[in-house]
Amino acid sequence: xxRLPRVQKEITACLQCGYCIDVCEAHNQTPWESVTPRxxxxxxxxxxxxxxxxxxxxxxxxxxxxxxxxxxxxxCTGCGNCEVVxxxxxxxxxxxxxxxxxxxxxxxxxLSAHKGMAExxxxxxxxxxxxxxxxxxxxxxDVERAAVPDTIFFAGCTGSYRMQHIAQxxxxxxxxxxxxxxxxxxxxxxxxxxxxxxxxPNESLGCAETVVEKAxxxxxxxxxxxxxxxxxxxxxxxxxxxxxxGQNVYHFSQYVEKLINEKKLPLNNEFNAKVTYHDPCHxxxxxxxxxxxxxxxxKIKGIEFVEMTRSRENSRCCGAGGGYxxxxxxxxxxxxxxxxxxxxxxxxxxxITCCPFCVLNLTAGAKMIGSKMKIMDLSQVLxxxxxxxxxxxx
Numbered sequence: 517x518x519r520l521p522r523v524q525k526e527i528t529a530c531l532q533c534g535y536c537i538d539v540c541e542a543h544n545q546t547p548w549e550s551v552t553p554r555x556x557x558x559x560x561x562x563x564x565x566x567x568x569x570x571x572x573x574x575x576x577x578x579x580x581x582x583x584x585x586x587x588x589x590x591x592c593t594g595c596g597n598c599e600v601v602x603x604x605x606x607x608x609x610x611x612x613x614x615x616x617x618x619x620x621x622x623x624x625x626x627l628s629a630h631k632g633m634a635e636x637x638x639x640x641x642x643x644x645x646x647x648x649x650x651x652x653x654x655x656x657x658d659v660e661r662a663a664v665p666d667t668i669f670f671a672g673c674t675g676s677y678r679m680q681h682i683a684q685x686x687x688x689x690x691x692x693x694x695x696x697x698x699x700x701x702x703x704x705x706x707x708x709x710x711x712x713x714x715x716x717p718n719e720s721l722g723c724a725e726t727v728v729e730k731a732x733x734x735x736x737x738x739x740x741x742x743x744x745x746x747x748x749x750x751x752x753x754x755x756x757x758x759x760x761x762g763q764n765v766y767h768f769s770q771y772v773e774k775l776i777n778e779k780k781l782p783l784n785n786e787f788n789a790k791v792t793y794h795d796p797c798h799x800x801x802x803x804x805x806x807x808x809x810x811x812x813x814x815k816i817k818g819i820e821f822v823e824m825t826r827s828r829e830n831s832r833c834c835g836a837g838g839g840y841x842x843x844x845x846x847x848x849x850x851x852x853x854x855x856x857x858x859x860x861x862x863x864x865x866x867x868i869t870c871c872p873f874c875v876l877n878l879t880a881g882a883k884m885i886g887s888k889m890k891i892m893d894l895s896q897v898l899x900x901x902x903x904x905x906x907x908x909x910x
Contacts, residue, residue: 520564521618526611527564529604530557536598536608541833541854542591544597545713545847550588553598553608559585560615581624589615590627592850594713594838596801600829609802612838613901615755616715629842630714637719641675641705641726643824648702654680655699659691665698666828667771668763669749670727670750672743672872673706679872685895686742686768693781698750703730707749709798714839717757732762739763740771744799744871745837752803767799769809769870769894776815784905786818787897792864793821794855794878795831796871816901831857836877838910852881856889866890868897 536553537543549555564579592612599608619625626634633643641648654676655661667690675683690697705727710719727750731739739746739761751765766774775781793813799805806828814821826832835841835851855878859867867889869875878891 520560521614523560523611523614524564526606526608527557527561528893529606530554530561531604532558533603535601535603537600539597539830540592541595541597541835541851542593542847544766544854545844545850546591548588549846550584551591553602556588556592556615559588559598565603578775580867581611581619581622586619586624586627589619590625590630590714590839590843591847592838593797593833593835593840593848595833597830597833601820613713613715616713617717618715620715622744626714626716627839627843628840630710630716633710633714633839633842634716634719637706637708637711637723641723642677643706643710644673644677646677651676651704652699652701654683656684656688659687659697661698662696663698664696665734665736666696667698667738667740668731668734669697670704670707670739670741670743670746672700672741672746673710673744674872674876675741676704679736679876681874682742682875682893682895684892685899688742689772689781689895689902690775692741693775695775698734698736700727700730700734707746707754709745710748710839710842712749713837720753720757724754728754728759728761736763736769739764740766740768742768742870742872742893743874744796744803747805748798748802767803767805767808769799769812770805772898773808774813776812781902783816783901785901785903787816787901788818789866790820790822790864791861791866791868792824792859792862793827794824794834794859794867794869794874795828796869796874797833797837801829801868807857809868812894813868814899816897822864824858824862826858834874834877836879841873841877849879849880849884853885853887854881856882856887856891857883859885859889864889866892866897868892868894870894
């Protein structure tokens, strides 16, 4: 018999009003009521009634989790836009993760791609199955690695193995500000965000313990990351499984804003373009970091900055989060394409964001629709504008 976790407060609070439907990108891709936040909660409510219902006991009916329900629960990017518009103020991001944990615990999940990621993290400490010995192979040769750093740069799995140019840009920009840095090498295990978002928290203790122990042993004051998923997990989730890191945890955009305000990072060159900014869900809605990236962008000479209609807490998800891209890649790319169209409507030439996974998926979305929109991480823009100023030839 199905026994739900303690979610009666959430399912009772749901008004079934439907405000969540219009902002659900997964529902836009698969327009079934069962995929909407409202539909999922309605189904869970029925499970709750069936699991403890006298009628099912009398008739000896077995209450099970249907594959359709499990599929619907995973057709969600975990973006949290439903939580923003929820009139009942339900903490839906945590709710979806709790329900996925429960699905896995009951043997009905995870989905195939998520199971593969968990197995690779357990064996290789990254979801790509890459060798741990190559974890820091991306580190630029022209940037010194301090034996006793002031700052630890946490590249994350995507930055270490797939989008190395973003991690390299971040490190080079900070080096230009005189920041003494190093990374955790092969002890930079996956932060476990891909597992936490898909109902697989079992590896999180080991991941958190390894990172915290190694980081705290290096004597650094700060920890910085360009990945928004890593930022949320290290700053908010590690303490749930082991302990918080002993460093001040910054997203790259926050740290760079601080360096600029302290007059430590010179913005030497202009970036002559009309640009807009995409809020990564883990950085914006989940962590409340909206101003730092925008403040940095607007300090760069030559930029004309315009906002998309859907921005800040109402930003459209890029489609890559919550294990959605790994299992439903085509749907994720279509969501990214919609976000690129949002950017095109502003007349911008460049779409800037603050997460390698957003850059990856938005680039795929732009390619899908043949868009000329240039997708850049903030670190890549800063790599250009902080370069030594070229002297004008007479």
